[in-house]
Amino acid sequence: MKEMLRTLARRSFATSRVRNLIAVLAIALTAVLFTSVTTIGLGFMESLTLTMQIQKGSSSDGDFRNMTAEQFEALQQADFVDQAGLRMPVGFLSNTNRHNIEFDVVDQTQADLTFCSPSHGEMPEAANEIVTSDRALIDLGAELKIGAEVTIEFTAHGQEYSLPMVVSGWYEATNEQTSMMIAGTAFLDEYPAIFEYTYDKDAEIAGTYWSDFTATSTVGLQEKMQDFSRDVGGNPEDVAASNYLPAVINTMTNPTADPSLIFMAVVFIVLFIFCGYLLIYNVFDIAVMQEIRRYGLYRTIGMSKRQVKKLINRQALWLSCIGIPIGLIIGFFIGKAALPKVMTFLAVSYTNIVSEVSPSPLIFLGATVLSALTVFLSTRKPVRVAANISPIEAFRYVESNTGKRTSKKSSLGASIPRLAWSNLGRNGRRTFFIMVSLMLCIVLLNCIGTAANSMDIEKEVALMIRSDFAVVNADSTNGQKGFSLREQALSQQTVEDIAAQPGVIDGSLVYKNTLEDTNVTFDWGAEFIEIEQSPNSGLMEGMTANYLFYNLGDDGNPICNVYGMEETAIARMVIEDGETDAHTLYEKMQNGEGVLLGVQVDYQTMQIDKSSDFDFLNVGDVITVYKNGEPVMELPILAKAARNGDDAEIGITANGPLTVGGDGLFLYLPTSIYKELYDEPVAYKYAFNVEESQRESMTAFLNDYMKNVDTSINYLSADSARENAEGTRTMIKFVGGLVGIIFGIAGVLNLINMVITTILTRRHEFATMQSIGMTNRQLTKMMIFEGTYYAAGACLFGLVLATILNLTLVKSIVGSIWYFTFRFTLLPALIVSVVLLVVGAIVPVLALKFFNKGSIVEQLRIAE
Amino acid sequence: MDIVTIHNLKKNFGKGFRLVKALDGIDLSIEKGKFTVIIGASGSGKTTLMNMIGGLYEPTEGTVIVDGINLAELTEEQLTVFRRRKVGFVFQDYNLVPELTIKENILFPLSLDDSRPDEVFFSEIVDLLGLNEKLDAYPYMLSGGGQQCTAIARALITKPAIILADEPTGSFDVKTSQNVAGLLKMTTETFHQTLIMITHNLELAQLADCVVRLQDGRIVE
Incomplete structure (x- = not known):
């Protein structure tokens, strides 16, 4: 028996070429999904571990x-x-x-x-x-x-x-x-x-x-x-x-399991199993239904259920043996190619990203097990149907409407579109699966498109830098240091050299107090419950009841972080409360009428973080300035600004301000007042814009200058910050697009499979219709309508679902990440819809051309 | 000795106003080794009766005993084995497996049972049915008559208790019909097997030892 069953399985396998092709594609696609994601996942973990080890400086x-x-x-x-x-x-x-x-x-x-x-x-x-x-x-x-x-x-x-x-x-x-x-x-x-x-x-x-x-x-x-x-x-x-x-x-080498990562992995695995299930289930369901009479015969002449199951399982195994290795190889290379893109995502958080992935047996083993599991799950129902079919039912089986509708009144007769419409849903479950897989493609791609579209690059850049370029002492960009001493100031010569370059506009030196400026202090009524020497600055440090730490000057008042700048620099800041007109504000400040207070920004809203412990002073509150222990100025707060990284030190590092002022206030003054207050004012930053045509040459100039002329400086540019942000967006588009496209291919394959099967199983019906007068053109038209109806249905539901998900799930996820600003779009869904409609119209034409050949009489005979 | 004993056999399909009484109290005994023909108009219950003898349908009421086995007492799996060992089916449209050769098709039921073929018996059957030269061919290479001979050989090979033939000549012309029916009768006689055949062809019915006429699910003659 075993030999005969093998022979039967082998030969019927060899004759079902179209089924095999589609099944192999479906299984391969599922394996591609698993392999590429496992490759990316393991490569990501491997690379992240290595990156973190390198960052930590140890692989022990x-x-x-x-x-x-x-x-x-x-x-x-x-x-x-x-x-x-x-x-x-x-x-x-x-x-x-x-x-x-x-x-x-x-x-x-x-x-x-x-x-x-x-x-x-x-x-x-x-x-x-x-x-x-x-x-x-x-x-x-x-x-x-x-x-x-x-x-x-x-x-x-x-x-x-x-x-x-x-x-x-x-x-x-x-x-x-x-x-x-x-x-x-x-x-x-x-x-x-x-x-x-x-x-x-x-x-x-x-x-x-x-x-x-x-x-x-x-x-x-x-x-x-x-x-x-x-x-x-x-x-x-x-x-x-x-x-x-x-x-x-070493937690880099031996990390503890992150529940959110495990959850994400499970979600992806379930999603991919579902995608593979939709595809493989349909392929086998269609294949079994096509051969249901045969299984009925087998059962009639004595084939047991187990033997029927064995027969189909054997073919599923062979198809898997072909499809899975193909998918493993393609998936590995897709994953390997995608990994560097994924790693750029980390570039926001980690420097020196190492992109490493090796063809680990774990990748192939994991992907094979998951793919095989998907095939197994997907074939259970078709296998059961084939094994349990009553022989009599099998002999009588024709693809018919499984709905409950038994009669229909029609006064219009049978037009081609109506005929096509009534043919839909002959098999409700299969129609549902095809619609779901097409919809998934539309919805997923649209969600990803919305996420990528919502990535607010300018917001990310704005938090890093407010001007085109900012030149600082290299210590300001050093994670272990920061600007805190006068010796770290920019030299006059360097600033002059840069300012003399073509295209420089809106330049402003930014002055800042240092650890040496302890004779200038500020009092707004702060009370300290504990005072001791700061281990970081060496200065005395006062702690308030709210656990805010202030470095204290010679007279026991906080020295704060105080900046002096030109109007152009003040104008670049986000001024919210009080006098919001930068020019008026600057003039008032120049007249000694007050000061601008910087308060921590809320990353989500880009406005002052009202919930912050640091926002405790209001516009109008007066700050007394002391010099050498004597009050020299009374400065009311004229306005408050939402302070970003650039307003503190540079980019998102703020080591200098932390060392100098601690949690102290961030106060912004005009250059003239600043110079009046501080005995030895030093500039730590030169912030300036450059005409667009000159930006490249400015970058080249600065690179050359810091290498050959003033090796103590470093710089940050808006373009490089933009490039970093673009990398993240590219990664979202690439990885999300990849998953969406694979789902898309799955949906389209399902559609193709269904259309071809429809044509193969309905050849007799087509021949009958043609024998009573339906032309080839009308037949083609009917099938185009059918294909298009499926696609249109999926598009319609897909667009509605995409809209709902966009406004709920995507909005809430995107809203929780600071560098995203939710922007609604349905463009990706519309583009995919157009593609699916075209595919839905083209596939029936091609399928009829290839699978419905010969005269009506021949087709009638073939079908018999 | 009766090979088939049917008592008060009823088979209903559907419920309520859709209830169809396909068989409505059949009592029938078929003697071993005899050729019985079932005739009747379309919808009279011929095929239903045959399927019930073949263990393909469960009765709504009544009993079917084939070769001493009460089919109502068998599980689904036992019914499968029963069909495999006790029943040979011959269909109007042959229902051969297109991927298997003629020889493989004939031996297929045996291989499902993990049984070895009786080589002598096999040779006798293929000689009788004129399939000797065609054993390595595939079904599509044979005429309709040739394919039906293969189906007959497949039905005989397990030496079943009964052979059920559902309009085996329905798709042939008169001459071929007579040839095929003749072969079917001859082979079952040769091998002392019981043949139950459904047909519309009254001429063929004349070949039978016994004719059962059905009408509206009842035996009328």
Whole structure:
């Protein structure tokens, strides 16, 4: 029997070419969906892990710090440790410019785990050899070559060192702001004083042993690490303890599961299984119905239900064996191509995005299992129908209207469109599935189109920068630093050089107070419940009852963040309350009549965040300005502005203001008043616009200038901020479009399959109609109407559903993300609708041409 | 000895005003090895009666006993096995499997039962039905008569208790009809099998040992 069943399955498989083609396409498409998404998903996770590891600077499973030599030795012998690296930190170099360089002694294991093994040259061996990044070498003014000489300056145990070193190797920087510089253990032997262990006395890290390690197993690792810390006499919890021995698991390598990510993954899997189900179910349902008489015969002459199921399952298996591998290969390459686009999404949050995906067996295994599951689920019902069909019913089976309608009154006779209309829904369930799959395509693409259309690039740019260019000291763009000292000011010469470039308009120097300006303070009645020295600024810090921290000046009043700027710069700000006309406001301020107060912006509305703890002063409230302990001005608040990143420091970083003013007020003054108040006013930023035709040359000029003339500066441009934002929009369009198009193909395939099946199963009916006078043209017209009705129905319902979803779900999702401004559109749905209508009209014509050949008599005979 | 015993057999379709009494109290016994013809007008219940003997329909009332088996007592799966082993079907439109050769078509019911063919019996059947030269051909390569011979061979191969033929000559001309019917009768006689045939052709009915005439679901003759 098995042999016969195999033969039967094989031969009937070989004769059902159209069915096979469509089924293989359907299964392949499902596999493409799963593979591409699994590839993107796993690649995304893999790349994100690597990116995060690079950002953190370690691919280890965890690390220990502040160890003694004995503790480090014990760690190397610990059961849970596979490989332990040696790291003896010295400290940050002090002779750097815009790049932070941490100087440590490390071994090869540590270098490998922390991404600082040389890609050019060798690991340092001699005491005067170092390895560091290209970016660090450039920042130190050294040549990018093996053997280059470089001077390093640092402080350890209170002693300043300036040492001439030689580059034994270098690697490409993985972080824009910080690099490691490593020396070998020979350096340790050469300068034993640096590595004297005094941590238990003065918390000096030079002399301590640190170690990044890989674990034999990550199960219960955190507990094992803490136990080890205690076992060797350390304290893993108390930062202030003299034996503080932190044992930190690397959450980049061993992340905890994010429920929202898992939920998203489940939603996508269910959505794709549903899409595949719609497609594969229809293919098999149609195939079974086409051959229902045959199954009836089999059952009549004694084929059991199990044998019928086996027969169809075997064919489904073969179709899967062809479709799934095709889908796996196509899906993998689609996913691989899409991954970099997806990763650009992360560029908003993470720098140095690494795009990595390898043909992991997990991808193929996962996608195969999900595709096979979809095929299995999709074929259950058709298989059951075929197996359970009563032999008698099967013999009598004709595709008929399954509705309850049994009679119809008509006074108009049978026109072609009416005939086509009455043919719809002969199989309600199948019609429903086809409509749903076509609708899904319309709705999904429209939702994605709306999301992409709602991405407010200018809003994102506006939060980053208000002018075309902003030139600052490089420290302002350094995540570990920020503008807080006078020495970080822009030089007069630099500003003049930039201002002299063609096309520069609306330029304004922006002055800002620094940590040195402690003799100018502000009082608005703030009361502090606690005052102590700030660990960040070294100034005294007052805490209010609302837990706001203010750096205090010489007289005990807050020094705040105070800016001085030209009218052009003030005019670029979003002024809301009080005097909103920038010119009038500026004039009043110039006359000493008041001040502009900056309040945190609400990202959603781009207006003042009224709910913020920082918005506690009103227009009209008076701020008293003190200089050298004496009140010198009474400045009423004339207006309030919604403060963005650009109004604080640059972009979205605000390290400088945090260091200088703490949570202090942001006060904006005209340049003249600012200069009057502060003894040594310094400009930290030059913000300016450039005529459009000159923007490219300005970019080139600035790149060249900061490389060759003033290496202390850096800049941000609206164009680069716009480019970043565009990347996100492209990713949404690409990935969303991809999913939508796959759903679209699924819908169109369903439509094609249904039209072809209709024609094949109704050849006798067509021949009958033609025999009583219907022309080929009329037949074609009828089928075009049928195809178009299906498409039109799906479009109509799709448009209604898209509208509803746009105004509810999409609006609420989009509204919750700050750089989106909901903009309603039905354009994508309309475009897809047109395509579906055209497909709905063309497919019947082609199908009739290919599958309804021959004379009426021949067709009547074939059908019999 | 009776191979088929039917008592007070009733079969209704539909409900209420749509109720159709396809069979309305049939009592019938068919002797083993005899050729019985069922005749009657369209809608008289011929095919329904045959399907009930073949275990394809459940009776509304009454009993059908074939070869000592009460069909009402069988489960669906047992009915499948019953059809496979006890009944040979011959249809008007042959219902051969187009993907299988003539030989494979004939042996198909056996293979469904995981049974090995009786080579001698197989040779006798194909000799008798003139299919010797056509065993490797596919159904579409044979004439209608050839295809129906294949269907007859397929019905005989399992040595069933009864052969049910539903208008097996309905699509043939007079001469072919007589040939096919003759072959059917001859083979069943040769192999001592019981043949129950539905036909509209009264000439063919004359070949039968017994003729049952149905009218409105009842035996009238």
